[in-house]
Amino acid sequence: MENIGKPFQQFPNKHSATGTTIFTVMSALAQQYNAINLSQGFPDFHIDEQLSRLLGEAAHDGHNQYAPMAGLPALRQAIAINFKRRYGLDIDADNEITITPGATYAIYTAFTAILQAGDEVIVLEPAYDSYIPNIEMNGAIAVPIALSAPGFEVDWNKIKEAITPRTKAVIINTPHNPTGAIWTKEDWNQLADLVRDTNIIILSDEVYEQLVFDGLQHYSVLEHPELRQRSFALYSFGKVFNNTGWKIGYCIAPPSFTQAFRRIHQFVSFTVNTPGQYALAMHLNNDSAAPVHTVMQQKRDHFLSLLKDTPFTVFEPANGSYFQLVGYGQISDMPDMEFAQWLTKEYGVATIPLSPFYKNKKDDKLVRFCFAKKEETLNEAVSRLKKLR
Ligand code: PMP
Numbered sequence: 102m103e104n105i106g107k108p109f110q111q112f113p114n115k116h117s118a119t120g121t122t123i124f125t126v127m128s129a130l131a132q133q134y135n136a137i138n139l140s141q142g143f144p145d146f147h148i149d150e151q152l153s154r155l156l157g158e159a160a161h162d163g164h165n166q167y168a169p170m171a172g173l174p175a176l177r178q179a180i181a182i183n184f185k186r187r188y189g190l191d192i193d194a195d196n197e198i199t200i201t202p203g204a205t206y207a208i209y210t211a212f213t214a215i216l217q218a219g220d221e222v223i224v225l226e227p228a229y230d231s232y233i234p235n236i237e238m239n240g241a242i243a244v245p246i247a248l249s250a251p252g253f254e255v256d257w258n259k260i261k262e263a264i265t266p267r268t269k270a271v272i273i274n275t276p277h278n279p280t281g282a283i284w285t286k287e288d289w290n291q292l293a294d295l296v297r298d299t300n301i302i303i304l305s306d307e308v309y310e311q312l313v314f315d316g317l318q319h320y321s322v323l324e325h326p327e328l329r330q331r332s333f334a335l336y337s338f339g340k341v342f343n344n345t346g347w348k349i350g351y352c353i354a355p356p357s358f359t360q361a362f363r364r365i366h367q368f369v370s371f372t373v374n375t376p377g378q379y380a381l382a383m384h385l386n387n388d389s390a391a392p393v394h395t396v397m398q399q400k401r402d403h404f405l406s407l408l409k410d411t412p413f414t415v416f417e418p419a420n421g422s423y424f425q426l427v428g429y430g431q432i433s434d435m436p437d438m439e440f441a442q443w444l445t446k447e448y449g450v451a452t453i454p455l456s457p458f459y460k461n462k463k464d465d466k467l468v469r470f471c472f473a474k475k476e477e478t479l480n481e482a483v484s485r486l487k488k489l490r
Pocket residue numbers: 142202203204205206229274278306308336337338339345348349350
């Protein structure tokens with residue numbers, strides 16, 4: 102009886118993160134202060150005309166009931182053809198691809214498929230803030246390994262030392278949110294050497310695979326024949342077709358991994374928005390738009406040239422993703438959470454502080470700007486940031 106009136110106190114804490122995700126916090130603050138929102142990662146421009154038309158047509162033509170559990174066959178086929186064309190890879194659309202409501206869900210589902218209480222998962226930090234809660238919600242333990250700012254190179258010895266008999270998985274993200282760094286073939290080889298005689302599973306978050314600049318190349322875990330056997334690769338259409346709000350992604354994994362994945366998926370979401378899947382299938386087959394990396398590289402270059410007139414420090418231009426990290430040590434010694442809020446309120450530009458990407462909230466006086474924005478948005482944002490001089 103003593104709990105009456107305080108019902109929420111009975112709910113269990115399933116993970117160690119406190120409060121609300123930084124992406125919600127900063128987007129809400131941007132709205133409240135009418136600031137330009139370069140915080141949460143999403144484009145502010147229209148999607149391809151053909152794709153929006155296809156979505157309307159799919160609904161109009163009656164593609165409005167549940168799609169098959171694994172995903173619309175036409176979309177899985179289109180993905181397989183697309184991977185053959187772009188990577189030369191053979192992927193079995195029936196047994197290796199599952200369509201999901203976004204990549205975050207796919208990451209959670211892959212973890213849920215493989216983790217048991219007490220298992221350990223190695224996470225390289227800074228890391229997208231959903232990874233550690235997704236591990237912990239499964240009763241497993243996240244083992245964070247910090248990449249060191251500002252270069253964020255991988256310290257292979259640290260990973261080697263972190264591997265124990267309880268290590269069940271390692272989660273990798275390339276191109277990387279928030280640093281924009283990309284993994285080379287050599288990085289994958291190093292990882293392969295470390296896991297060769299173990300049963301460690303790889304989760305490879307490749308949502309920004311098509312956002313790689315300066316002629317560099319994305320290496321997918323699927324291109325590494327040895328690692329492919331033990332990997333879930335996770336993707337999001339939101340980052341390819343600029344439609345993050347559609348929340349449609351997919352998981353590519355070997356047949357036995359895919360079976361385990363669907364064992365969970367069938368009872369959590371079962372299936373994914375049908376007209377969206379239908380439109381994406383048609384669009385993937387006919388896409389003639391300029392590759393998304395060309396458009397995004399122009400935005401990165403434009404943003405970097407504008408940033409030169411501000412007191413922010415660019416340590417490393419982003420090689421991939423749509424994020425640019427900058428240092429603000431020359432402007433202020435505020436903690437990064439405080440600095441991001443101050444910038445939003447006082448200068449009308451919202452950004453993402455880096456400390457929420459670390460379990461221990463490490464603060465290197467860095468913030469992340471999203472440059473997936475119209476030129477006029479970037480111009481206006483930087484004209485405000487210039488006033489910091
Ligand atoms: N992984 C990373 C690294 C991301 O930045 C994002 C951004 N949204 C996602 C996964 C999730 O994508 P989705 O919106 O499809 O869930």
